[in-house]
Amino acid sequence: MDHLEFRAEADAILAELVGDPGGSARLREDQWQAVAALVGERRRALVVQRTGWGKSAVYFVATALLRRRGSGPTVIISPLLALMRNQVESAARAGIQARTINSANPEEWDAIYGEVERGETDVLLVSPERLNSVDFREQVLPKLAATTGLLVVDEAHCISDWGHDFRPDYRRLRAMLTELPVGVPVLATTATANARVTADVAEQLGTGAGEALVLRGPLERESLRLGVVRLPDAAHRLAWLAEHLDELPGSGIIYALTVAAAEEATAFLRQRGFKVASYTGKTENADRLQAEVDLQENRVKALVATSALGMGYDKPDLGFVVHLGSPSSPIAYYQQVGRAGRGVEHADVLLLPGKEDEAIWRYFADTAFPPEAQVRQTLFALADAGRPLSVPALEAAVDLRRTRLETMLKVLDVDGAVKRVKGGWISTGESWVYDAERYAWVAKQRAAEQQAMRDYVSTSQCRMEFLRRQLDDEGAAPCGRCDNCAGAWADSSVSAEALTGAVKELDRPGVEVEPRRMWPTGMPALGIDLKGRIPANQQSSTGRALGRLSDIGWGNRLRPLLAENAPDGPVPDDVLRAAVTVLADWARSPGGWAPNAPDASARPVGVVAVPSLARPQLVASLAEGIAAIGRLPFLGTLTHTGPDGAHAARRSNSAQRLRTLSGTFTVSEDLAGALARSPGPVLLVDDYTDSGWTLAVAARLLRQAGSEGVLPLVLAAAG
Known part of the structure; x- marks a missing residue:
């Protein structure tokens, strides 16, 4: 031919x-x-x-x-x-x-x-x-x-x-x-x-x-009109969406940095009468598919999505992409905005940066290749075992969170140092070199990408040219369309009514905190005789937190209070009032305080605090304030018997976290006596929960000491 x-x-x-x-x-x-x-x-x-x-x-x-x-x-x-x-x-x-x-x-x-x-x-x-x-x-x-x-x-x-x-x-x-x-x-x-x-x-x-x-080829997207709208806080950004979403062409995507933020924005926009759907890593597969079809057929104005809706989604007539917060990489940003304007002459792309963006970048930045000592520890554990080890079993030997441990193993697999087999992972015995220079360079590149996103927000030069230069596009030149080339085209105003509604949505505190129900794998190997399902009579009930650190409502207010270098002090009045609101809503929820307890409507009979080394005033004042407002006796604080910092929140895997907590708390005779005199469930108060193991260990001790139930209340939950 x-x-x-x-x-x-x-x-x-x-x-x-x-x-x-x-x-x-x-x-x-x-x-x-x-x-x-x-x-x-x-x-x-x-x-x-x-x-x-x-x-x-x-x-x-x-x-x-x-x-x-x-x-x-x-x-x-x-x-x-x-x-x-x-x-x-x-x-x-x-x-x-x-x-x-x-x-x-x-x-x-x-x-x-x-x-x-x-x-x-x-x-x-x-x-x-x-x-x-x-x-x-x-x-x-x-x-x-x-x-x-x-x-x-x-x-x-x-x-x-x-x-x-x-x-x-x-x-x-x-x-x-x-x-x-x-x-x-x-x-x-x-x-x-x-x-x-x-x-x-x-x-x-x-x-x-x-x-x-x-x-x-050249990476110019002639259909895209780029802009940045800088607003003072999360409430203004939600209000802006409610005020201006109908002005954006066709249907599109609203990207959020976290699942919590996507869910908050979806709930608020629905309340305002918009047809939108949430699309995140937590969305069920069938719901994702339906959301994709609804957007494809323009049955919704927008999907409010995390990066779960990223590479590959193809809707040629997608009219807009709005980012509720800045991604940490201009290359990732360019990829996401490239969903718009494929088959239409004009599409609008807007970035609404937030003050919390960098805190969220830091939260999700725990993905760098681990230090050499932890890698060598993993290789030694596999070699020493003489048999395949599952990831949960390895957690007992290596202090890395599961996702980071799994990523590290995959890299080592490619490098030939380990191999995945039936039943888990084994060491190949091959020599392996820790490429510290390369890993450091990659980490440096990530930091440079974050700086580039800061520069994108503040630049007075062409935004499309800026993004193309980040991708080393040799033909990059001013586009003539973006807000810097042609003047601001997106109205940044919001009405008082829309702002009031957004503030009300973001001020509503309360998220559920699920209890731990299974002990981590491998605890007996660490000398701790805990395995399998946690007995029901040693578990806490589903608890409550004011918010998640990753959300744009209470997360924004709690992050400064719980930051590592934040000064300790009494709980702020507005935070205490919010905690009381959460408790009142909890009591009115279906089934009451503890739906699975023998007496489902049982009101707490007292308040117990988790001892805090980092924020003792904050936790004590929160527990005592709730007790006073709720007219409940403050029964006392668990006794801390471990080394300093033993139960400080840190990002570790479950086995290592539980090993650290083992023996850290005891129930004093005074607290045990108070529990005996006050039969019924107790409210367990702490400032923050990440892995959930501090609450699980504390609840087990209180249940063993005679408490009929444990109802955890914390200021903030991770995720």
Whole structure:
């Protein structure tokens, strides 16, 4: 087939893909260059192009061409379910049978594997997490590597730990790349890679196959109009949304930094009559799918989302993106705003930064690679065990939170120092070098990204040019559209009525605090005889907190009070009043104070405080103030018998936290006597709960001392 016939065949497939069979759709020259390299030359290529450029068209057209020429199925590594759903629907229009393997459809996996082996599936979309599954890696991946006709790595910046969104699971692709038969083309795509990330990904793509072709285009988004609206506080930002959301074109996305903030904004906007839906990491899969469809069909004005709705969601006519708080990276910000304006001439993008943004950045920044001592401790624990250890079992030996421990293990797996097997992880015994210089450089890069976001908010230069320069886009130039180029176009005013409503919403205190119900794995190995389910007669009831530290209402008010360097002092009057409000609402809730207690409506018979070393005045005045207002006896404070700081809140895993707390508290004779004289549940007061283990240990002691129930009340909860 000559060049012209080949190009005509490719364009005909594109026409089917876009739903216009027999129409005039044609691949753009840069898209055609990528398709020709993959199909005609069987090359490996990295495509760095702006969101909406049409990267999916490249791999679907290439798939159809390769399948017609007898190649095996295309395997697409894709990070998010939203992208997978969009891609399956797009492929069907061109007669391409696509299936997906991800955490939401495990019951279909066996059937899908069978379809792939029988040649009935043209495209298999796989989430990167599957690459780290032992069964998938050992049984399925080798077959895919041997039979695939095209490997596609979507959002390929995730491969590089220089990138803003490094994901260790992606590093498994290096092994798959080396195992591909000669002549199998590979396509990596991303819209968010600066020069360093591009070079790193291209180098990994070229593993064992020569130099990869890099096709990098300009990242200008001519449809986007960027702006920043600076408002004094969270209440003004919510009020601004209520006042101006209807003025924004079409439907869109409102991004929030935390789940709590997304839920607060959703609740407030619904109260104001807006059709919006929440979309976060806590949203059930079925609800996520419904929310995506509702936005796609313009049945909602906006999704109020966290970064859970990020890479890959495709709605060409998305009219706006508003950020309720600044992301910590301009590259991540550019990626999210790129959801808008793909298929319309104009889309509005607004950033509403908040004073709490940097505190939230710090809260979520605990993802850096651990210090060498902790890594070596992990390697020693695995080598010493002589058997596979699960992550919960490793928590007893290594003082790292679970998510950070899991990330570290995946990196060590890629580096060859550990291996995931049935039953957990083992040490390979291979030598391993701690690359302190690289880890420090990555941490420095994260700090630079945060500074860049501060600069983006305050810059007087073109905002689109600023973002493009962050991505090393050589063609960056003033856009002529943003608020700095063309003048402020977003009205920052809010009405008194809207502001009053927002203040009322954010001033409403009270969130539930779920009790711990299971002891951590591995405690007997630490000499602590606790395992399995915590007996019901040793648990607390579901408690209450005024707010979460990550929310934009009470979180903003509590963070300064509970900051590490904050001075101790009596509880502020407004905070005490809020605690009383929470207690009153708690009493009126369905089932009363303790729905699972024998006497469900039982009122607390007294107040007990958790001893605080960091904030003794704050906790004592809170407990005594509640007792006085509620006309309850203050029964006393648990006795602290551990070393100084033993129960200070810190981000640690459950096993290590419980080990630290073991033996830290006792119930004095005076407190035990007071409990005996006052049968019934007690209110347990503390300033803050993170892991929940301080409350669990204190509740167990009080229940063992004769209390009929424990009702925890804290000022703030993590998360």
